[in-house]
Amino acid sequence: MSRPVRKRAGLAAALLAALLPLSAAAQDVLIRNATVHTAGERGTLRGADVMVQGGRIAAIGSGLQAGAAQVVDAQGQPLTPTFFGGLTGIGIEEVSGEASTRDASLALGENAKDITVRPEFDVTLAYNPESILLPVARVEGIGFTLLSAGTVSGGSIVGGQGAVVRLDGSPDPAGPKVLFLSLGAGASNLSGASRAGQWMLLQQLVDEAQGRIPADSQFALLTPAGRATLNRFLDNRGLMVVEVDRASDIRQLLRWAQKQRVRVAISGGAEAWKLAGELASAQVPVFLDPLVNLPGNFDRLGATLENAARLHAAGVQVGFSQSGDASHNARKVRQLAGNAVANGLPWDAALAGLTRVPAQAFGVGDRLGTIAVGQTADLVLWSGDPLDVAHTARQVWLGGRAMPMRSRQTELRDRYLRPAPSAESGALPRAYPARAD
Template sequence: MNRFATRALTAAMLSLLALGASAQDLLIRNARVHTAGSQGTLENADVLVTGGVVRQVGAGLAAPAGAQTVDAQGRPLTPTLFGGITGIGLEEVSGERGTVDAALGLGADTKQMTVRPEFDVTLAYNPASVLVPVARVEGIGWTLLGANTTSGGSIIGGQGAVVRLDGDPDPIGGRVLFVDLGSGAAGLSGNSRAAQWMILDQLIDEVRGRIGPDANAALLTHAGRRTLARYLDGGGRVMVDVHRAADIRQLLRWSDRHGVRIAIVGGAEAWKLAPELAAAKVPVFVDPLGNLPANFDQVGATMQNAARLHAAGVPVSFAQSGDGSHNARKMRQLAGNAVAAGLPWEQGLAGLTTVPAQALGVGDTVGRIAPGQRADMVLWSGDPLEVNAVALQVWMDGRAVPMRSRQTELRDRYLRPRVPADNGGLPRAYPSGDTRR
């Protein structure tokens, strides 16, 4: 039986066991529970959910009256996974500008540059996006909405936040700020990465009042000053896309000088500064597939980046360098490759669960299977870090969500057997009686 048939059969079985999809009381029995927390991995364990929250994790738990019961048959159960930094719900078709809301176009004239950190992409989030179930059926339960600088004008892209892929329109946790540094952003800073530090220092001076809001060279609006002030002195997290070790060194000095709580995205050469990053408690969101010098900022790229960072005590998570919005499922592949290159398996899972949850300030809500956590979980056919494993069932707040998406519906539609010749001349993809042309 192929993987699609296995997935469909098991999902159907689970659906029959969980007929009341709106109910939130659930007991999952006999699972290999990867708690991603202090309990580690538990064999033949049960998870009890009431009111949409995990209440108990252990062996031999009793189901309350009326609770749905699912026998996991020893399969792996994990928290729902982090989808990376994406535009899920902020875009539908990347090439259709009218469906993309993740960047603020300011123009590339640095003589009249205005920095707008108050730009908040979460205001455009669409929980009904077709990309939400596409990611969710693959075990992705939450993502960080990213603000990027692709439209030009500023090395500060704006703000984003974590959203759960459960249909809720509102983010969880606080906002994070996105900054691009290095050669890739040099065109936004007078074609010199040195100017990036000049711009960042000026922004600090404006927030601190050392440059007045009416100065000719002021870069920030009043709203921008208020926004940036929240990220100083240990405030909200600042996600910095940067790769070169020399730039990361300057970033550590700058963040320490101004009390900015940073995380690094990309960090192809971060392993070279692993002790310094560990001492500063800076999490790094790496691309474990980056092993070639794609540019001069990544000469030291290696697939052992995640393993070396972890060995030094750096919190490690993952970020895709490509189109993560439409391919969030590849996050599992990134984690699996990091494990193949030396990262311990449990840390590979942590990079998809607890590490990003803690780094982004939502660790009390998602990222673990533990009492008090939201019951966002995934039952897998096999090792979740192997690409041949599939999500058999996803629960959000203890509810079994439909394991369907636009992609699975198209797959099923076009895999139907050829219809009889008397089907009114319709193509074989249409069932008999369908009048659509």
């Protein structure tokens, strides 16, 4: 092996050795002199210290004693809880164009007469904590996401179940299961080409789950496991996340949820601002994309950049989730929040929409989403305003563990930004790995 190759190998080994202790176990850490955005009751604390012990936040104050803890000088920069990545397929979708790497939806029939409703379908069983998408999102300050069960042709308006996962490499969900439904024009092909058919099917599913339609009926749509699963949500033992945009569909959803006495949250909600008062009264959170502004379809004719601001002003809990390729671009969620601020949403409300609101809505608010004593130490130290894309995450801690600030994308960046070798050196172009002589 030549000297340059040995030198590069030695540097790589040294870097790996330096990173391994950071990811191996939680370490007691004192983050000193930070602008702590708690996303909770204490608001923003300037020049504050945060002590992390045993993977949890042990103390918040000024002049805390470090003891044996590692000290990180924040130099006044922002410290926040890790951010929510939105409703994604991180860990259940590797390459969107390759079917063998997508596990977010179920399709068992291609014709309307073959409608198969399987609420027992659970995407968390396919979760891969070693997906390369995890570090890509994590180095950008994303600490948790909601695995979403999508609807596809050959499926039904009931997508299945998902749950919150933390992006720390843990294989199991961090929160309770939620049930995903799709309503409106985007799901009409799953309900006989009519949005009215969606309410007919939902009523039949309720009647089946509650025994008003016999399990052996030729018209039954649910399996025994499906009836048990749906009953759990109808008994208010779980949250239903409904993808819906048009105001009239949201109105019908609120009426249905009140009649069935179930808990719902809205994903999308392009026209939700038109029913802001009703949503606030029903305590229904809305997870929206603030960049949905133009009427891309007939369900979004009332889309506006002020959606988040208007909902918040009425008392609605607002969170964020990107439309489109959310799994591979979860990091852009803070850009969404920044755009909501630019269009009237208070900064603190935008931060809450990335932290506390999703944590509470999806059943992990007792551990995640705020900086408070006793909470899991999932934290991000930023170089500046985290809602300004000019700034970046300096360090991410998950459960008190300092995460390596590397991903496949940063490695590719560094590889292709190497200085080009000179013609005299005889080295390979920078796009190729070094080879032994």
